[in-house]
Amino acid sequence: MTGNVERDITGRAEDVQATLFGVTSGGRPPLEHANVPSSTRAAITSATESMRVSGGGAPGAMEVNTGAIVSAIGALSRVNEQTGDALLGTTAADAEVAAWSMTGHPLLVAAAASAAVSKAALIAAQARLTLIHVQLASAKQHYDMVEASVGSLFGPRILTMPGWNLSGSATRGLRTALDEFGTAVKRADITTPAELASKVRITSFGVMVAGGGPEGTNAVIRGVGLDDVLDSTLQTPMPSAFMSGTRAYGELGGQPGDGFTLGQYARVWAENLLTGIGETEAQVGTEEAALQAELGGSWPVVRTAINGLSGKPGFTWLTPYSTGRSLSPAERLLYPFVHGHAVRPKAKETMTGITRKNAAEHGIVGLAERPLPGGINFDGAAPATVAGTAAVLKDAKNIVQDRENSTVMVQKTTDGSGRRAFSVVLTGTEVWHDGQGIHDIAGIVEGMRVQPHDALNELPPAQRAVLEALRDAGIQPGDSVVLTGHSLGGIDAAGLATNKEFQRLYSVKALTTFGAPVGGFEFPQDTSVMAVEHHDDLVPPLDGVKNPDGKNRSTVRVDTQYNGQYSNVGSLSGVAAHDMYTYTLGAQGISNSGHAAVEKHERALRSAVPAGSQANTETYIYAATEEHIVHNPEDR
Numbered sequence: 001m002t003g004n005v006e007r008d009i010t011g012r013a014e015d016v017q018a019t020l021f022g023v024t025s026g027g028r029p030p031l032e033h034a035n036v037p038s039s040t041r042a043a044i045t046s047a048t049e050s051m052r053v054s055g056g057g058a059p060g061a062m063e064v065n066t067g068a069i070v071s072a073i074g075a076l077s078r079v080n081e082q083t084g085d086a087l088l089g090t091t092a093a094d095a096e097v098a099a100w101s102m103t104g105h106p107l108l109v110a111a112a113a114s115a116a117v118s119k120a121a122l123i124a125a126q127a128r129l130t131l132i133h134v135q136l137a138s139a140k141q142h143y144d145m146v147e148a149s150v151g152s153l154f155g156p157r158i159l160t161m162p163g164w165n166l167s168g169s170a171t172r173g174l175r176t177a178l179d180e181f182g183t184a185v186k187r188a189d190i191t192t193p194a195e196l197a198s199k200v201r202i203t204s205f206g207v208m209v210a211g212g213g214p215e216g217t218n219a220v221i222r223g224v225g226l227d228d229v230l231d232s233t234l235q236t237p238m239p240s241a242f243m244s245g246t247r248a249y250g251e252l253g254g255q256p257g258d259g260f261t262l263g264q265y266a267r268v269w270a271e272n273l274l275t276g277i278g279e280t281e282a283q284v285g286t287e288e289a290a291l292q293a294e295l296g297g298s299w300p301v302v303r304t305a306i307n308g309l310s311g312k313p314g315f316t317w318l319t320p321y322s323t324g325r326s327l328s329p330a331e332r333l334l335y336p337f338v339h340g341h342a343v344r345p346k347a348k349e350t351m352t353g354i355t356r357k358n359a360a361e362h363g364i365v366g367l368a369e370r371p372l373p374g375g376i377n378f379d380g381a382a383p384a385t386v387a388g389t390a391a392v393l394k395d396a397k398n399i400v401q402d403r404e405n406s407t408v409m410v411q412k413t414t415d416g417s418g419r420r421a422f423s424v425v426l427t428g429t430e431v432w433h434d435g436q437g438i439h440d441i442a443g444i445v446e447g448m449r450v451q452p453h454d455a456l457n458e459l460p461p462a463q464r465a466v467l468e469a470l471r472d473a474g475i476q477p478g479d480s481v482v483l484t485g486h487s488l489g490g491i492d493a494a495g496l497a498t499n500k501e502f503q504r505l506y507s508v509k510a511l512t513t514f515g516a517p518v519g520g521f522e523f524p525q526d527t528s529v530m531a532v533e534h535h536d537d538l539v540p541p542l543d544g545v546k547n548p549d550g551k552n553r554s555t556v557r558v559d560t561q562y563n564g565q566y567s568n569v570g571s572l573s574g575v576a577a578h579d580m581y582t583y584t585l586g587a588q589g590i591s592n593s594g595h596a597a598v599e600k601h602e603r604a605l606r607s608a609v610p611a612g613s614q615a616n617t618e619t620y621i622y623a624a625t626e627e628h629i630v631h632n633p634e635d636r
Contacts, residue, residue: 263544490516
């Protein structure tokens with residue numbers, strides 16, 4: 001993985017907690033951002049209400065037990081019958097008392113009035129019981145209908161068809177839509193057909209219920225989203241009988257009988273495509289690579305002719321095209337579309353520890369230039385909640401301004417008794433090409449290729465920068481570590497958490513990821529893992545692997561409101577849904593939920609990270625840059 005890359009560490013990191021969070025850096029100003037809605041409270045509430053949890057040793061999405069409804073209907077029927085019998089039993093006595101009351105005797109008149117009131121109360125109770133009976137019967141019919149509809153549309157025969165892996169995400173989307181619609185109708189106080197017609201309308205991106213959202217906002221129920229479709233498609237199993245001889249099958253570690261999904265094969269194919277183009281450009285230059293793509297299928301013939309004519313250097317006008325790696329047929333076909341994202345071979349990596357003296361030189365800014373959404377607070381202490389981990393991620397994303405953020409952060413927390421823990425913070429992708437930083441397309445390729453038994457010095461640069469920051473922070477074998485990451489940062493955090501050598505050195509207590517494709521990573525059983533994914537976010541499904549559920553492993557899906565959400569461009573692009581601002585608001589809603597799996601994960605964080613007035617936090621940051629091999633015609 002590392003090759004002959006030159007590595008250089010130009011300085012060790014020092015504690016920059018005061019630089020980042022000291023009073024001299026100023027306070028946080030109000031946030032103004034295109035993706036953040038005006039009512040952040042409504043966005044947070046929408047996350048709490050929409051969240052669906054699977055795994056973590058706690059109940060997942062809501063399930064309806066129609067058998068319990070049938071039992072309740074039966075019990076109500078019996079009570080109703082007994083109430084009716086009581087009414088009939090008192091009819092003769094009531095008539096007699098009413099007749100005697102006509103004598104005018106005060107006691108008899110009072111008795112008749114009391115009997116009439118009691119009978120009216122029984123009749124009213126019977127009417128209420130009858131209404132509840134009807135409502136329960138209607139509810140049972142509703143859920144039976146939904147189950148029958150879903151079962152007929154997505155039955156076993158269809159679910160097992162190639163390309164129709166809909167058993168999980170699509171049916172989950174349909175079930176969630178029904179729940180959200182019921183909540184929206186209730187909040188909008190729709191009680192008549194006329195109100196239904198005036199407040200509910202069908203749009204191109206879902207069913208809109210006016211006033212059906214939190215804080216008076218509109219609710220939009222979209223059902224199966226583009227992320228569900230992508231998830232279902234990429235999780236389609238591919239027959240090993242047809243794929244076992246392919247290069248991708250071997251790179252996935254396939255053994256006889258192993259099966260992989262369409263998404264797993266697509267990932268390996270895309271990685272090879274981007275690295276192959278990058279290698280070609282490094283060897284022959286972008287000019288020849290473009291010529292190969294333009295000539296297409298005729299390039300091998302042209303190259304053979306050129307080699308035959310030129311032989312040794314001498315035909316100077318031909319020699320630029322006579323040596324070096326050729327693009328494959330697929331690479332030549334796709335070159336015009338993907339060459340800007342090619343992953344190029346590295347020549348040198350440089351890591352620099354951030355200190356108070358060089359912080360400004362590396363673009364590090366204070367609190368005054370790092371706003372957070374309203375209702376979100378982060379004071380610099382290592383977080384021990386889902387909301388806190390999202391806030392520190394967004395803050396870490398903002399610590400570098402006016403340039404590509406190519407940093408990693410480690411926070412060391414120590415309490416009065418000497419107990420300590422180390423929190424690793426890894427931000428997401430900065431650029432979608434192979435740039436000079438480490439949070440780019442090359443980082444994604446390297447991060448998804450890591451294996452549990454890789455040596456620590458073979459890990460991708462972001463993960464090795466974390467190791468340097470941990471060492472500078474004074475970590476010792478056996479110390480507790482918690483990790484959090486967004487997008488590519490989630491991939492890198494997962495890579496460290498699953499590395500066998502890292503596990504032998506340190507105690508990995510918890511991992512929290514946001515918008516990251518981490519389904520294919522196998523975590524230690526005693527590590528609490530929570531993956532947060534947003535509706536419309538197209539990044540988490542890209543690995544083609546469903547997130548496994550476990551006693552200490554959970555996935556939380558939320559539908560947080562954000563600007564542009566209810567538009568075709570906003571919801572279909574998935575960009576705003578993947579933004580860390582959106583995840584920051586959603587994470588606050590998750591922490592507010594009180595869900596058992598969330599509380600369990602946060603207990604794991606609190607048990608690892610010291611907190612309170614006696615806790616002291618130190619922050620260590622590394623910046624890393626890369627230089628690439630550049631084609632030089634004189635090297636031929």
